[in-house]
Amino acid sequence: MAKKQQKSGTASPSPEKGEQAMIEGIIEGSPDAVGVAVIRLDCGCRKMAAVDKSGDPASKIIMYRDNAESICALCKEDNGDYMRVVKQFISWKSPEPDAHTQAMITAKVLGAEQ
Numbered sequence: 106m107a108k109k110q111q112k113s114g115t116a117s118p119s120p121e122k123g124e125q126a127m128i129e130g131i132i133e134g135s136p137d138a139v140g141v142a143v144i145r146l147d148c149g150c151r152k153m154a155a156v157d158k159s160g161d162p163a164s165k166i167i168m169y170r171d172n173a174e175s176i177c178a179l180c181k182e183d184n185g186d187y188m189r190v191v192k193q194f195i196s197w198k199s200p201e202p203d204a205h206t207q208a209m210i211t212a213k214v215l216g217a218e219q
């Protein structure tokens with residue numbers, strides 16, 4: 106089976122190093138979580154929240170900024186407005202839910218694409 110490099114668009118990007126550490130921390134504190142929604146904002150801040158198997162929130166929404174003590178002034182003002190989202194995806198906890206469940210949760214949490 107040839108494994109081709111997936112084109113951007115539909116594929117979930119992998120979390121970056123700093124994000125991965127946050128994701129693990131969130132999952133640890135959220136026993137019901139099946140994954141963590143990761144939202145990257147155009148200012149460099151991140152928004153994350155654990156989701157359960159029904160696509161409901163399993164933690165508080167956490168906002169942070171790499172290598173900074175707090176999120177930026179803009180985020181403090183608009184709370185990470187969705188208009189500024191540059192990338193959003195769900196990082197699944199292992200073992201990952203089946204594709205159908207993933208699609209359902211993704212649509213519920215991030216909204217259907219298109």
Ligand SMILES: [Zn+2]
Nearest residue numbers: 148150177180
């Ligand atoms: Zn920000």
